[in-house]
Amino acid sequence: MNENNLEYLKKSLEYLGFGKKLNDVLENAIRREIPTFSLGIETKMRPAESKNPNAERTETLQFKINFNRSKESDQYFLNNYLVTLAKKNDPIVREQTFDLARDHRITALQAYKLLSGLSLEKEVYLKSNNEQVAQGNEQAQKTPVWLKLNLDITDAYGNHPLRTFRPEYGYDLVKTLAAYPIKDIESPDKLQEVLTTLRNGNYYHTEMLIGNKNVPVSIVANPQIKTLDVFDKNMKEIRQETIFPDQDKAKKSQQEQERASEPQHSQDISQPWAQEQAQETDRKRGR
Structure with missing residues (x-):
């Protein structure tokens, strides 16, 4: 058994957030020289939006971590892991397989946040950086990128x-x-706290002036549309036009002006449904 390889795999599991719980079963599988195997671990999580650190853990998170042995040597590789998230009172179970190389070595906690619909920022080596790293360039820089899963669709895999x-x-x-x-x-210190919270893919609980009132809200980053998602105390989304009524009025006014300046087209446009009815009226009823 390759002891150095085993230690590297143990450190990889620890980096990914799985701790040392799997070390014994990992070592046992490698000693038996099983060519391909999977290890499993399960944990309970508090809902990501929970404000109470002592809230009940109602979400079940399961991981299936996949290993395989090299065909050319006695080395084993941790290729990817499948994560499954089951939320209380939600019949839809969310699943995702994270490839360590392709998906920027997403950790277990980051996987949970992404499957919960949150966005997070992570410093990663992009393709050009990876080539520099492979060539031994220690000056290769990581790039901060925002990550988000599109939970509305699934790909061919x-x-x-x-x-x-x-x-x-x-x-x-x-x-x-x-x-x-x-x-x-x-204050700069408070701003830094908010930035760190949002970049780590967490909710930040604060107050926001909406109308003439300070309203308790929870906010998260939304890089896709370059905004924040804002929720009230019941985790119901507060729409942007509610937060920025003046901007909404200006936008509607501009849209009305644009419609008013558009040339008026003739209203004598054939309507397929009217034509169908006319044809139906003229048709003789068969016997």
């Missing part, structure tokens, strides 16, 4: 597409936060 938003996409979290009437981000 049954996975939800993992979307990446690079810096050139233009999502500036600092500017985005500054646009919202959030109560407690005036």
Whole structure:
């Protein structure tokens, strides 16, 4: 048995957030020289949106971690893992297989947040950086990218597409936060706390001035549309036009002006359904 390889795999499991619970069964499988095997682990999680650190753990998270042995040597590789999330009172079980190389070494906790519909920022080696690393360039830089799963669809492999938003996409979290009437981000230290919370894929619980009231809200980053998602105390989404009524009025006014300036087209447009009815009327009834 390759002891160095075993230690590397144990460290990989620890880095991914699985701790040391699987070390004994991992070593046993490698000693038996099983060519391909999977190890499983299950845990309970509090809902990601929960404000109470002592809230009941109602979400079941299961992992199936896949290993295989090299055909050319006695080395084993941790290729990917399947994660399954079952939420209380939700009949839909969410699944995703994360490939360590392709999906930027997503950790177990990051996988949970992504499957919960959240976005997070992670420093990764992009393709050009990976080539530099492979060539031994220690100066190769990691790039911060936002990650989000498209939970509405699955691809040919049954996975939800993992979307990446690079810096050139233009999502500036600092500017985005500054646009919202959030109560407690005036000091640099508090701003940094909010930034860290959102970049790690967590909800930040605060108050926001909506209308003339300070309303308790929970916010998360939404890099795809370059905004924040805002929820009330019951986790019901507060729409952007409610937060920014003046902007909404200006937008509607502009749309009305654009419609008014459009040329008027003739209303004498044939309507297929009217034509169908006319044909039906003229048709003789058969005997």
